[in-house]
Amino acid sequence: MTAQGSFAPDETFAAPLLAWYDDHGRKDLPWQRDRSAYRVWLSEVMLQQTQVRTVIPYFERFVAALPDLRTLAEAPQDRVLALWSGLGYYSRARNLHRTAQICVAEHGAELPRDVEALSALPGIGRSTAAAILAQTWGERHAILDGNVRRVLARWHGLRGWPGETATQRELWRLAERHTPHERVADYTQAIMDLGATLCVRSRPHCLRCPVAPGCVALRDGLTAQLPARKPTREKPTRATTMLIVRDAQRRTLLERRPPTGVWAGLWSLPETDDAAGASRRLLDRYAVRVDDGVALARFVHTFSHYHLEIAPLLLERAVPLDRVADAPDRAWYGPDELESLGLPAPVRKLLQTLNEEVR
Structure with a gap:
């Protein structure tokens, strides 16, 4: 799978995106205050397949009841599931609980700083581990959540379904390429914000997009087609x-x-x-x-x-x-x-x- 069109230099993407973030990015979300690995991890897991406005009250209630990794590990599973009830995809809550217990037993009640060790924990994976390390400690790691996949697929005119192995591999390559060496935490939040607020699935706000000049999908009239949708089957x-x-x-x-x-x-x-x-x-x-x-x-x-x-x-x-x-x-x-x-x-x-x- 190859991207369509020529690639612009990295600075044509990260620099205007960060400038836009300085003026328009979200900087006062609950997990951005008193930022810690625990709070970033919790937010990233809650935000998987769930919108920010839905997550905020659940996040605030969860951290009020279980403010750190050790209290989460020691909590009964019923308590964890009760706090999660209504968010859906309950395996996320069970994985949170299990990961907290593993970290208490094997990592001194802290999330590991090593990306491979972190991504191997239940429910984390490569992109979530990268987001935790980038947003907590500013380490340079590329992320690739749903919003980022959509932004990169459109900007580069990538036509394959992001769930396909070849397309996924290409998206990771592009994500790595665009991640800057400075202001990594801001960049990580910026590209997620861009996908969540402007480069949305339906009717993207291209006229307000800071990276619109280099976007292949906008140039070729493909914003409605990219990223390609998963082949559908009728639900039984x-x-x-x-x-x-x-x-x-x-x-x-x-x-x-x-x-x-x-x-x-x-x-x-x-x-x-x-x-x-x-x-x-x-x-x-x-x-x-x-x-x-x-x-x-x-x-x-x-x-x-x-x-x-x-x-x-x-x-x-x-x-x-x-x-x-x-x-x-x-x-x-x-x-x-x-x-x-x-x-x-x-x-x-x-x-x-x-x-x-x-x-």
């Missing part, structure tokens, strides 16, 4: 019935999901493929007797690879028949206890709506 739809089982005290029966798969490790509602047999399933599997269920409005939750059609079934006046209903990964929680749990976003919203209707 799956269906499940979620059982909202509540006892006389309005406690809800929840169970922890398996350690792998969708919503791994989170607390969620029991599910069944047979709504008509829900009462029998609850009696046989959970030792809980319930009244007949009331079907609530169906809704769809979309994952990256499929749609999930959820049919909630409300079963009240549940009576636990023995302690089988309180197995280690199964428990009853009152409305005021749900906030402290790691719950999938659609489950949390569903339960909050039900509890608010009762008040």
Whole structure:
């Protein structure tokens, strides 16, 4: 894979970008204040596939509760997942927790300064490691997140899908080439800001772009086509019935999901493929007797690879028949206890709506 058009010298890219950043860049984001490797790392992980305005309140709440790497490592996983609940892609939170524990055990409760050691930790990888080192200590390392890929693909007229190996390799080469030897932290933030605010996916603001004069996509009218989109496949739809089982005290029966798969490790509602047999399933599997269920409005939750059609079934006046209903990964929680749990976003919203209707 080769870029289209001739390459301009590096100074035609980094210099105007930094000048633009001085006047227009974001310099007061929460993780830029009291900057530390921990705070930069947390922000970079949260910002993976998530916009800044969404991340800010989660970041502030997370660091208020777990202000450093050691407190994160020592926190129960349920606490970490509860703080993350709603951000999605929960493997990011589990990887944060695991990485913190590794750093306490092997790196003196600090993130390693070596790029290879850092990128080998769970959930970090090459670009995130580079961003941590560049923004915390000003070390010269190139980054290549989604925003940077889009900027470089357009500026150089690179036509391949960035997920392809050859295109990815070329983008890394270009990212390395453009990264300056001075003001690396500012440059790293600047190119991310450019992609997030001007060189956006749809309708980029090319007239305000500081590097527009050298942009091949702008010159050739390709901004709508570059970077190339991933070949699409129609998402399948799956269906499940979620059982909202509540006892006389309005406690809800929840169970922890398996350690792998969708919503791994989170607390969620029991599910069944047979709504008509829900009462029998609850009696046989959970030792809980319930009244007949009331079907609530169906809704769809979309994952990256499929749609999930959820049919909630409300079963009240549940009576636990023995302690089988309180197995280690199964428990009853009152409305005021749900906030402290790691719950999938659609489950949390569903339960909050039900509890608010009762008040």
